[in-house]
Amino acid sequence: MEKANRLRLINESHPEVAVIRQSDIVPLASDDGKFRSYPLFPFDPQPHLEIYSVVMDPESVH
Numbered sequence: 295m296e297k298a299n300r301l302r303l304i305n306e307s308h309p310e311v312a313v314i315r316q317s318d319i320v321p322l323a324s325d326d327g328k329f330r331s332y333p334l335f336p337f338d339p340q341p342h343l344e345i346y347s348v349v350m351d352p353e354s355v356h
Contacts, residue, residue, distance in 0.1 A: 316347065328354035 314334055321330040328351040337344040 321349075324354075326354075327351075 316332055319332045319334070321332045323330045330349045332347040332349070333344070334347055335343070335345040
């Protein structure tokens with residue numbers, strides 16, 4: 295296992311922070327609109343990561 299270089303970690307540039315409001319995202323929704331998926335961060339092949347929020351209305355079925 296490779297040890298982390300402390301100086302590299304300290305001097306490493308960090309990307310800017312962004313505020314993502316759910317109201318600004320177009321959700322992927324079921325036909326009846328009771329199930330909604332909000333893609334917060336699109337798929338990135340480098341870390342194989344995708345982050346999204348799922349909202350299910352009461353009595354919805356998925």
